[in-house]
Amino acid sequence: MSNQSKPRLLGLLLVATLVVLVGDLSGHPAADAIRSAAGTVVGPAQRFLAGVRPAQVAQLSAENAELRAEADRLSRQLHVQSQLEELVGAGVVTGRTAVIGQVVASEVSAVGGRSLTLDVGSHDGVVVDSTVVSAAGLVGRVVAVAPWTCDVQLLGAAQSLVAVRVGERGLLGTVAPVPVGGGDDSTQLALTLAQPGNPHVGDRVTTLGSVGGRPYAPGITLGRVVSVDPDRGRDTVTGRVVPAVDRESIDVVAVLIPEARAQPRPVVGDRTGEEPRVG
Amino acid sequence: MRPSLLGLLRVVYVVSAALLMTTVLPRLGVPVPFVPDLVLIGVVSSAVLRGPVHGALVGLAAGWVLELVPPVGAPMGLLALTLMLAGAVAGSFRRTSAGSWLRPLVALVVAGVLVLTGRAASAVLAEGGLDLTAALATLTATIGAGLIVLPVLVAVDRALVRRRLG
Numbered sequence: 394m395s396n397q398s399k400p401r402l403l404g405l406l407l408v409a410t411l412v413v414l415v416g417d418l419s420g421h422p423a424a425d426a427i428r429s430a431a432g433t434v435v436g437p438a439q440r441f442l443a444g445v446r447p448a449q450v451a452q453l454s455a456e457n458a459e460l461r462a463e464a465d466r467l468s469r470q471l472h473v474q475s476q477l478e479e480l481v482g483a484g485v486v487t488g489r490t491a492v493i494g495q496v497v498a499s500e501v502s503a504v505g506g507r508s509l510t511l512d513v514g515s516h517d518g519v520v521v522d523s524t525v526v527s528a529a530g531l532v533g534r535v536v537a538v539a540p541w542t543c544d545v546q547l548l549g550a551a552q553s554l555v556a557v558r559v560g561e562r563g564l565l566g567t568v569a570p571v572p573v574g575g576g577d578d579s580t581q582l583a584l585t586l587a588q589p590g591n592p593h594v595g596d597r598v599t600t601l602g603s604v605g606g607r608p609y610a611p612g613i614t615l616g617r618v619v620s621v622d623p624d625r626g627r628d629t630v631t632g633r634v635v636p637a638v639d640r641e642s643i644d645v646v647a648v649l650i651p652e653a654r655a656q657p658r659p660v661v662g663d664r665t666g667e668e669p670r671v672g
Numbered sequence: 673m674r675p676s677l678l679g680l681l682r683v684v685y686v687v688s689a690a691l692l693m694t695t696v697l698p699r700l701g702v703p704v705p706f707v708p709d710l711v712l713i714g715v716v717s718s719a720v721l722r723g724p725v726h727g728a729l730v731g732l733a734a735g736w737v738l739e740l741v742p743p744v745g746a747p748m749g750l751l752a753l754t755l756m757l758a759g760a761v762a763g764s765f766r767r768t769s770a771g772s773w774l775r776p777l778v779a780l781v782v783a784g785v786l787v788l789t790g791r792a793a794s795a796v797l798a799e800g801g802l803d804l805t806a807a808l809a810t811l812t813a814t815i816g817a818g819l820i821v822l823p824v825l826v827a828v829d830r831a832l833v834r835r836r837l838g
Contacts, residue, residue: 403729407756410732414749424748431740439695439742 476645479528485613486526491647492517494525497542508550509533513648514541522608524600524649530614530637531555531600532646543648548615548636549582555609559584559618560596568598568615568634580640584618586630592618598634606651677837678829685714685825686734690741705806708817709787711738715755716762716783716818717825720776721833724763731759747794754790758783776826780818784811 417424477493480486494511513519515538525532525545533553537544546553548568555568566586586592596618602611614637621632689710697707711734719727735755739748765779788811792802 399725406732410749410752414747417748428744431744432742435741442695443699
């Protein structure tokens with residue numbers, strides 16, 4: 394190369410470079426064309442050097458997706474397992490015949506409250522009016538049964554009425570949804586005592602139980618008293634109860650299969666110690 | 673331009689150096705800041721033997737090769753300009769008599785600092801910040817690799833010129 398052509402070539406290349414630089418900075422489409430052309434030409438060489446074959450990439454990404462799905466499944470299983478352990482650890486199913494189910498669908502009812510669908514049904518031994526509990530306490534009762542699923546009326550749904558005992562003294566009463574216009578907090582339930590008494594705020598509310606455990610098994614935590622309405626000369630004592638179960642996050646539950654008593658109870662002494670059974 | 677073995681070797685060296693820097697070395701587990709600037713070493717080796725104009729030309733051409741090997745730099749062309757300057761500066765270290773072994777290395781250090789400054793400036797402009805540790809790591813890696821590669825390249829260049837293949 395002659396001594397004159399070198400600076401000329403350099404100048405030419407420099408001008409071309411500056412043109413491209415300014416073009417790229419100003420966002421000219423030609424710059425992107427150069428980029429994609431460079432990628433098209435050099436890309437295969439880079440892929441070869443990196444040791445990646447297209448088929449290998451596809452296989453690896455498929456494998457990756459599979460493993461990810463597996464990991465999701467396992468973590469889901471772990472979650473269910475931990476909820477199950479919590480459920481068993483809480484003791485609500487101890488000594489009872491129970492089927493473990495999971496929520497597979499939920500529906501918000503227009504008239505208030507909600508209903509859930511569980512993945513257990515008549516083939517699992519679930520019958521209408523079985524009690525549904527979670528680790529925290531009472532969830533609701535089964536209102537309809539299909540072969541493999543069942544529908545649950547949640548506590549606090551319209552027309553649900555639960556006979557309860559309140560506090561250590563075991564005051565008798567009922568828990569029903571708050572009547573329309575009767576309260577601002579939709580998560581609360583209305584408590585009505587069956588006889589005069591003075592429940593305290595914070596008292597535990599448990600189910601009273603029904604004959605044969607239908608629709609509610611006895612002794613299951615329902616919630617806590619959060620307020621007692623002031624006594625203004627009324628006959629009945631009323632108040633508000635907050636359910637122990639968070640209705641929004643119900644997942645793994647146990648359905649308590651009611652078992653009718655077949656054996657008569659043994660007579661104990663003069664029968665004074667017997668607990669009354671009220672349905 | 674008359675094609676020559678030396679010219680061909682230069683092209684092969686620059687292209688493989690660019691591929692080594694962008695693909696092979698990172699793939700082999702070399703952390704990106706520690707990848708030496710092999711293209712710059714090649715530019716310096718050619719420039720110190722022939723002067724600033726040649727250095728600038730080789731630097732510009734090699735810079736474009738490195739620029740166009742994906743990932744393409746942004747803004748496109750800045751790296752080529754930086755390498756052109758580095759080549760010109762390295763070329764100014766030329767001495768007609770047989771230079772010492774130290775001279776190309778000094779030229780490499782100066783050119784390396786120049787490229788580093790250019791990259792730092794573009795990083796500050798583009799990202800608003802500069803990883804000084806990474807930049808110094810790159811410079812150290814380049815000088816370290818230059819200690820081995822640069823004498824070899826200079827020797828090959830001289831030998832080819834002596835046999836009239838350049």
